[in-house]
Amino acid sequence: MPTTASKKQITIYDIADRAGTSASTVGAVLNGSWRNRRISEKRAETIRQIAEEMGYAPNMQARALRSVRSRMIGMILPMYENRYFGAIAERFEMEARARGLLPMTSCTRREPDLELATVRQMLSYNVDRIVCTGATDPDGIARICDAQGVPTINLDLPGTAAPSIISDNYTGAYKLTAALIDRANAVGSNWQNDFLFVGGRPTDHNTSERIRGFREAITDAGALPTEENIMACGYAAAKSKAALSAKVESTGRMPTAMFVNSTVSLEGVFDWLGQHHRKALDTILFGSFDWDPFAQYTAQNLFSVRQDVPSMLDAMFRIIDSEPPHEAEVIQVEPIVISYRTREHAPARATER
Amino acid sequence: MPTTASKKQITIYDIADRAGTSASTVGAVLNGSWRNRRISEKRAETIRQIAEEMGYAPNMQARALRSVRSRMIGMILPMYENRYFGAIAERFEMEARARGLLPMTSCTRREPDLELATVRQMLSYNVDRIVCTGATDPDGIARICDAQGVPTINLDLPGTAAPSIISDNYTGAYKLTAALIDRANAVGSNWQNDFLFVGGRPTDHNTSERIRGFREAITDAGALPTEENIMACGYAAAKSKAALSAKVESTGRMPTAMFVNSTVSLEGVFDWLGQHHRKALDTILFGSFDWDPFAQYTAQNLFSVRQDVPSMLDAMFRIIDSEPPHEAEVIQVEPIVISYRTREHAPARATER
DNA sequence: CCTTGTTGCGCAATCGATGGTGCTTAGGCT
DNA sequence: AGCCTAAGCACCATCGATTGCGCAACAAGG
Numbered sequence: 001m002p003t004t005a006s007k008k009q010i011t012i013y014d015i016a017d018r019a020g021t022s023a024s025t026v027g028a029v030l031n032g033s034w035r036n037r038r039i040s041e042k043r044a045e046t047i048r049q050i051a052e053e054m055g056y057a058p059n060m061q062a063r064a065l066r067s068v069r070s071r072m073i074g075m076i077l078p079m080y081e082n083r084y085f086g087a088i089a090e091r092f093e094m095e096a097r098a099r100g101l102l103p104m105t106s107c108t109r110r111e112p113d114l115e116l117a118t119v120r121q122m123l124s125y126n127v128d129r130i131v132c133t134g135a136t137d138p139d140g141i142a143r144i145c146d147a148q149g150v151p152t153i154n155l156d157l158p159g160t161a162a163p164s165i166i167s168d169n170y171t172g173a174y175k176l177t178a179a180l181i182d183r184a185n186a187v188g189s190n191w192q193n194d195f196l197f198v199g200g201r202p203t204d205h206n207t208s209e210r211i212r213g214f215r216e217a218i219t220d221a222g223a224l225p226t227e228e229n230i231m232a233c234g235y236a237a238a239k240s241k242a243a244l245s246a247k248v249e250s251t252g253r254m255p256t257a258m259f260v261n262s263t264v265s266l267e268g269v270f271d272w273l274g275q276h277h278r279k280a281l282d283t284i285l286f287g288s289f290d291w292d293p294f295a296q297y298t299a300q301n302l303f304s305v306r307q308d309v310p311s312m313l314d315a316m317f318r319i320i321d322s323e324p325p326h327e328a329e330v331i332q333v334e335p336i337v338i339s340y341r342t343r344e345h346a347p348a349r350a351t352e353r
Numbered sequence: 354m355p356t357t358a359s360k361k362q363i364t365i366y367d368i369a370d371r372a373g374t375s376a377s378t379v380g381a382v383l384n385g386s387w388r389n390r391r392i393s394e395k396r397a398e399t400i401r402q403i404a405e406e407m408g409y410a411p412n413m414q415a416r417a418l419r420s421v422r423s424r425m426i427g428m429i430l431p432m433y434e435n436r437y438f439g440a441i442a443e444r445f446e447m448e449a450r451a452r453g454l455l456p457m458t459s460c461t462r463r464e465p466d467l468e469l470a471t472v473r474q475m476l477s478y479n480v481d482r483i484v485c486t487g488a489t490d491p492d493g494i495a496r497i498c499d500a501q502g503v504p505t506i507n508l509d510l511p512g513t514a515a516p517s518i519i520s521d522n523y524t525g526a527y528k529l530t531a532a533l534i535d536r537a538n539a540v541g542s543n544w545q546n547d548f549l550f551v552g553g554r555p556t557d558h559n560t561s562e563r564i565r566g567f568r569e570a571i572t573d574a575g576a577l578p579t580e581e582n583i584m585a586c587g588y589a590a591a592k593s594k595a596a597l598s599a600k601v602e603s604t605g606r607m608p609t610a611m612f613v614n615s616t617v618s619l620e621g622v623f624d625w626l627g628q629h630h631r632k633a634l635d636t637i638l639f640g641s642f643d644w645d646p647f648a649q650y651t652a653q654n655l656f657s658v659r660q661d662v663p664s665m666l667d668a669m670f671r672i673i674d675s676e677p678p679h680e681a682e683v684i685q686v687e688p689i690v691i692s693y694r695t696r697e698h699a700p701a702r703a704t705e706r
Numbered sequence: 707c708c709t710t711g712t713t714g715c716g717c718a719a720t721c722g723a724t725g726g727t728g729c730t731t732a733g734g735c736t
Numbered sequence: 737a738g739c740c741t742a743a744g745c746a747c748c749a750t751c752g753a754t755t756g757c758g759c760a761a762c763a764a765g766g
Contacts, residue, residue, distance in 0.1 A: 007723090021746085024723090024724075024746065026745075031723080043745090057473065059721085060723095061415075063723050063724080064723095065418055066723050072478075080439035085433075087433075090434065093460060105458060107442070107446060126414055142456045178588060287359045287753055294620065295650055297651040365753065375717080377753090377754075377755075379753095380753055381755090391713055412750085415721090415751070416754075418722065418723095419720070419753050420754060
């Protein structure tokens with residue numbers, strides 16, 4: 001055992017030398033194509049043993065260079081610091097690894113330029129496929145990937161140039177809003193003019209669908225949605241904080257209920273209330289599109305929509321595993337509405353030692 | 354514009370053809386080594402222009418195969434779904450990209466086997482370096498990386514075979530404990546026998562250092578640390594939940610103060626209290642080693658230690674950027690103690706559109 | 707005019723794995 | 737014995753970028 005490491009990877013040539021055979025035979029044995037090459041079982045066994053002894057690991061660069069497929073799969077996503085996207089990244093990696101693929105996740109902060117740059121970088125490494133999660137311009141990304149023959153697939157936000165797996169945002173928002181209204185009615189509070197929608201980008205599909213669900217639930221409850229109460233001010237915590245602050249300032253009163261479009265935005269809302277109106281945390285009815293374990297205990301009345309990440313990723317990998325001609329359909333997965341009182345419905349966290 | 358994509362990457366040979374020159378000249382121009390190869394400025398400019406026009410992007414597989422360095426940098430970490438590790442992953446990616454490196458993060462759930470398998474997979478792709486964040490066996494990983502000449506660096510949990518950047522866990526824990534004691538004294542509560550330490554693995558460096566800080570702060574406050582109150586039961590939420598439940602069951606009373614060793618564990622604590630003793634959320638003094646924005650508002654009295662991720666990663670990249678002979682020193686970065694009342698000290702979140 | 711030096715660039719080997727092609731040898735059949 | 741088939745492998749080109757080496761052209765100096 002030398003103190004200076006061997007520095008050298010073992011190659012099929014090294015194994016061929018030791019086995020007294022040729023590199024192509026070794027290669028065939030080690031990559032599984034040996035049956036079609038009529039290599040004898042005995043020789044194959046010898047080679048496998050030597051490879052094991054020498055600690056052989058294939059050089060994926062060389063393999064990818066030659067065979068074009070790299071066995072890498074990329075994913076871009078807006079951020080990690082959020083339970084929804086964090087869970088997506090974790091599960092994506094597990095599933096990819098289970099298929100012998102090297103997962104490459106990268107967070108691009110909802111910045112279109114960074115998304116494109118990252119995708120280009122991944123293409124340079126010849127990834128076999130790219131998953132665009134919550135991308136601002138999925139079709140633009142699909143175009144440049146297509147030019148290199150790399151398929152894409154959209155998650156969370158849909159595109160028209162590749163298959164998309166998204167939550168059923170309309171239904172989730174409708175149910176969430178309806179649940180808030182039910183509770184408001186139950187406690188006899190007057191919500192009709194003081195029901196806010198906060199956060200998200202009016203231009204993105206998810207937000208517009210959620211607004212639609214929000215509006216219809218209100219209409220179906222016999223009220224009129226108030227347009228000034230719909231504040232799709234962006235996702236950032238600072239923006240929802242500012243929007244809520246301005247709203248309360250201008251109307252001079254607290255909202256009765258709030259539909260908050262993401263936990264990031266909820267963070268801003270709680271931050272402002274926590275600083276200036278802590279009591280309101282116990283009186284306002286909150287609905288959060290996305291779930292966070294701690295948010296559950298912060299407000300007295302919080303309903304959450306938890307997007308069904310496992311089902312979404314299962315649907316996605318079902319497409320990935322199937323044969324190539326994939327049409328650009330949009331698959332909607334229904335999310336789960338959780339109220340604080342029924343939080344026992346929340347799926348258990350993966351166990352950890 | 355053909356409907357069927359070109360499927361073909363542009364290579365230096367394509368550019369050489371168009372420029373009427375050789376591939377080696379093109380290669381040299383495009384990778385920056387052209388000055389030493391005495392290529393004329395004029396020709397270089399022509400080549401750069403053609404490359405631009407044709408949308409050339411180097412094939413990193415080929416480059417890596419030839420030059421051994423892949424310009425990829427790997428990182429393993431326990432999980433994404435946690436603000437601390439999420440922030441680490443995000444910042445790691447930004448910094449890596451800023452250096453022209455392809456970041457490859459992968460979460461390994463604190464499972465030693467998965468850690469090793471992932472590292473081996475990364476080595477197959479010839480990553481230039483591996484960052485081991487919160488690894489259960491950093492030295493084991495360092496050993497197999499060393500055998501391939503790939504340097505490692507440890508983050509969050511230290512090792513002895515590579516440089517390590519960790520929080521000053523002792524000081525953070527001491528200060529957190531002291532702050533809790535101060536508050537307890539201020540409100541006149543009797544904490545001496547009901548101060549719990551919950552979560553973490555007794556075997557890991559961080560936990561043992563935090564326990565040391567916890568003990569010493571209690572001793573310095575004139576009390577005797579109670580060994581049965583130190584429950585390093587693992588990080589998982591379910592485990593801290595069970596431990597707290599059992600403790601309350603056996604003693605028949607609620608703790609006065611709790612030092613919770615990670616937000617994951619805090620989740621279990623809040624979950625149990627939220628379900629069975631919601632009032633206690635407002636009376637118990639909580640100290641959390643790690644910060645979460647929502648946790649801030651959940652309990653009336655919560656002090657958090659926020660580990661200084663930016664400084665830690667700066668320190669790490671300072672090592673990465675410097676010349677190779679790196680000794681296996683341990684760099685400690687002091688974390689920040691935040692109380693609910695002073696949460697304005699919390700660094701603002703990165704802005705997002 | 708010849709030598710020496712410098713500038714500018716092309717040739718070809720190389721990295722490791724893959725896969726098409728083709729060469730031996732053994733065995734079966736007539 | 738002669739012919740044919742199939743089994744079992746080895747040879748070699750190839751993927752795209754990098755790099756040591758060397759050659760041509762031209763300038764400068766003697």
